[in-house]
Amino acid sequence: MSKVRVNMIVSGKVQGVGFRYTTQMKAKEIGINGWVKNLVDGTVEIEAEGDAQKVYKFVDIIKAGPSRFIKVDNVDIETYEELKNYQDFDVVY
Secondary structure, three states, X not given: OOEEEEEEEEEEEOOOOOHHHHHHHHHHHHOOEEEEEEOXXXXXXXXXXXXXXXXXXXXXXXXXXXXXXXXXXXXXXXXXXXXXXXXXXXXXX
């Protein structure tokens, strides 16, 4: 199975609503690795890698808003073939 890494910048109601924690839980449920962190401009950055099918399922969940308290307005995505070999999915501060 092919592997992929994505970097996403997520905008909308994504800070102060449990977005990072929910993102981490969804990533672990799906079985992908990477990280999520708040940015100073009010957006959230996510980097995720793993089996392409799992990563793209995760991207779809993020686009939809992973919980009812979160409102995602836009997701900018960059895709890479080179992996960084993350060992877990972490919340980065």
